[in-house]
Amino acid sequence: MGVPADFCAERGTTLNPQATELFAERNAIRDDLLALKTPKRVPVFALFTLEAAVGLTGDSLLDCHYDTALAEKSHAAVCETFYSDALPTYNSRFPSVYDILGSKNWKLGSNGAMQYSGFEFMSEDEYDEFIAAPYQTILEKFIPRVCSELDADPVKRSLVLAEAFAEFRQKNAEHFAIYGRLMERFGYSAGVIAGPTTVTPFDFIGDQIRGMNGIMGDIFRYPDKLEEAVRAVLPSMIRLAAPGARTDGRWCFIPLHFAPYLNLKAFQRFYWPLLEQLVVDAEKLGVRSTLFIENNWTRYLDYLETLPTSAVGWVDDGDPVQFTEKFGKDHVFGGFYDPLITLTKSKEECIDEAKRLCDTCMKSGHFFFTFNKSVMDIKSIDIGKLQAVLEWVRDKAIY
Amino acid sequence: METKDFQRTFEDYLADHPDISPEVAKRFKPTFEQLDDEFFAFIMANVVL
Known part of the structure; x- marks a missing residue:
C-alpha cells in the first residue's frame, strides 16, 4: 500500500533472479487487469495491517511503532507467511506524530492500536466562516482545538508543528524504505492500492x-x-x-x-x-x-x-x-471475501467460499481477489486456512 | 489547484523576493511547490483526516 507504482520497474536490475521473474509475471497480470484485459489468472492482493503483522512475530505493537527494525520484521513475517501478488502489509498512522501534536482525535491505546475518538472540530454556527475559507479556518481555529500542543503562543506552535512535520517525513521515509526492500525481496507488483x-x-x-x-x-x-x-x-x-x-x-x-x-x-x-x-x-x-x-x-x-x-x-x-x-x-x-470465516468454517468450506466468489466475479474478467477489509488482528483468522485460500486462488482461479 | 485561501503561492513568494533571478526561480519552483504540497498533506492527514 502506498508504494510508488514504478518502484520495482525502475529498480529491476537490483532484484534477485527469482524475484525478478515473479515480478515480471505479476506485473504482466496487473497490467492486463488494469487495462481491462482478462489476465491469465486472478491476482491475489492480501492485506494485513501492522497490528496484525506483530501477531506473527510476538513483538509488542507499541514497540513496533517506535522501532522501525521491529516493524520491518513484522511486515516481513506477513510476506513470508501469506501468498500475495502485491505487498500484503502496511502501516498508515504514526503515533509519534500524534504524540508531538497532542492529538485529541487520534490516540494511542494501551495495546498499541491507534484509536479514533469522535471529535467535533466545528460548531454549527461556524459554517459560514468555514465555507468562506476552509483551509484557513482549519489552520487558525480547528487545529488548536484538536491538538493541545498547538493551542499555544505562535512560537511554541511553530516549533511543535516543525517537529511533527519532521517526524512525519522521517517515519514516511523509513516505512517506504521497508516497503521497497520487501517488494524487491519478494518480487511484488505494485497492486492496486497506492498513492496518497x-x-x-x-x-x-x-x-x-x-x-x-x-x-x-x-x-x-x-x-x-x-x-x-x-x-x-x-x-x-x-x-x-x-x-x-x-x-x-x-x-x-x-x-x-x-x-x-x-x-x-x-x-x-x-x-x-x-x-x-x-x-x-x-x-x-x-x-x-x-x-x-x-x-x-x-x-x-x-x-x-x-x-x-x-x-x-x-x-x-x-x-x-x-x-x-x-x-x-x-x-x-x-x-x-471475509477472512474471519476461517475461524468458524473448515478449510474446505473456506476454499469453497473463495471458489463461489471467483466463479461469479471472474465472469467480468476484471476481478482481483482480496479481503473485504484488511486483517487487523492475527487472532481473528486461522492462519493455515487463510494460507490455503490464498494459494487456491493463485493456483486455481485461472482464466 | 484552487485552494486559494491561506495558500502562499510561489508567485506570492517571488513578489516578496524580486532579487531572485528567473533561472534560479525556475529551478526552485518545484521544490517550493513540493514542500507546500507535503505540508498540506501533513496537516490534512495527521490533523484532520
Missing part, C-alpha cells in the same frame, strides 16, 4: 469537522450550509489526491464511509456529486482512484458504474453478482 489518501467532502466533514452526530443533524437543520461546505472543501480533497503538477500514472486511495447511512435524497445531494467530481478531476490530473467501498453499496451500483473506467473498486460487502454485472462490466474490482 483522500476522502469525499461529505466524509471529511462527517468524520472530522462536524463529527457523525453533527453532520447527520445538519442534513435536516442546515442542508444549504452543508451543501456549500462540501463544495467548498472539494478543491482541498482533489489537492490531496493529486499533489503537484500533472503527471500520468499516479494513484490515489479514497475510502468511502457515510453513503450507506444516507437516504437516497441526501446521497444525491451531498455525497454522490462530490465523489464523482473528485474521481473525474483526479483523473484529469493523471491520477487513478482506488475506492474502498465500505459497507454495502449494492443499492448505489447504478451510480458507481458511471464513474470513469479508471476507477478501481475494493468492495467490502454487497451482492457479488450485481457488482459483477454492473460495476465490474467496465471496472476493475475485488473484495467481498
Whole structure:
C-alpha cells in the first residue's frame, strides 16, 4: 500500500533472479487487469495491517511503532507467511506524530492500536466562516482545538508543528524504505492500492469537522450550509489526491464511509456529486482512484458504474453478482471475501467460499481477489486456512 | 489547484523576493511547490483526516 507504482520497474536490475521473474509475471497480470484485459489468472492482493503483522512475530505493537527494525520484521513475517501478488502489509498512522501534536482525535491505546475518538472540530454556527475559507479556518481555529500542543503562543506552535512535520517525513521515509526492500525481496507488483489518501467532502466533514452526530443533524437543520461546505472543501480533497503538477500514472486511495447511512435524497445531494467530481478531476490530473467501498453499496451500483473506467473498486460487502454485472462490466474490482470465516468454517468450506466468489466475479474478467477489509488482528483468522485460500486462488482461479 | 485561501503561492513568494533571478526561480519552483504540497498533506492527514 502506498508504494510508488514504478518502484520495482525502475529498480529491476537490483532484484534477485527469482524475484525478478515473479515480478515480471505479476506485473504482466496487473497490467492486463488494469487495462481491462482478462489476465491469465486472478491476482491475489492480501492485506494485513501492522497490528496484525506483530501477531506473527510476538513483538509488542507499541514497540513496533517506535522501532522501525521491529516493524520491518513484522511486515516481513506477513510476506513470508501469506501468498500475495502485491505487498500484503502496511502501516498508515504514526503515533509519534500524534504524540508531538497532542492529538485529541487520534490516540494511542494501551495495546498499541491507534484509536479514533469522535471529535467535533466545528460548531454549527461556524459554517459560514468555514465555507468562506476552509483551509484557513482549519489552520487558525480547528487545529488548536484538536491538538493541545498547538493551542499555544505562535512560537511554541511553530516549533511543535516543525517537529511533527519532521517526524512525519522521517517515519514516511523509513516505512517506504521497508516497503521497497520487501517488494524487491519478494518480487511484488505494485497492486492496486497506492498513492496518497483522500476522502469525499461529505466524509471529511462527517468524520472530522462536524463529527457523525453533527453532520447527520445538519442534513435536516442546515442542508444549504452543508451543501456549500462540501463544495467548498472539494478543491482541498482533489489537492490531496493529486499533489503537484500533472503527471500520468499516479494513484490515489479514497475510502468511502457515510453513503450507506444516507437516504437516497441526501446521497444525491451531498455525497454522490462530490465523489464523482473528485474521481473525474483526479483523473484529469493523471491520477487513478482506488475506492474502498465500505459497507454495502449494492443499492448505489447504478451510480458507481458511471464513474470513469479508471476507477478501481475494493468492495467490502454487497451482492457479488450485481457488482459483477454492473460495476465490474467496465471496472476493475475485488473484495467481498471475509477472512474471519476461517475461524468458524473448515478449510474446505473456506476454499469453497473463495471458489463461489471467483466463479461469479471472474465472469467480468476484471476481478482481483482480496479481503473485504484488511486483517487487523492475527487472532481473528486461522492462519493455515487463510494460507490455503490464498494459494487456491493463485493456483486455481485461472482464466 | 484552487485552494486559494491561506495558500502562499510561489508567485506570492517571488513578489516578496524580486532579487531572485528567473533561472534560479525556475529551478526552485518545484521544490517550493513540493514542500507546500507535503505540508498540506501533513496537516490534512495527521490533523484532520
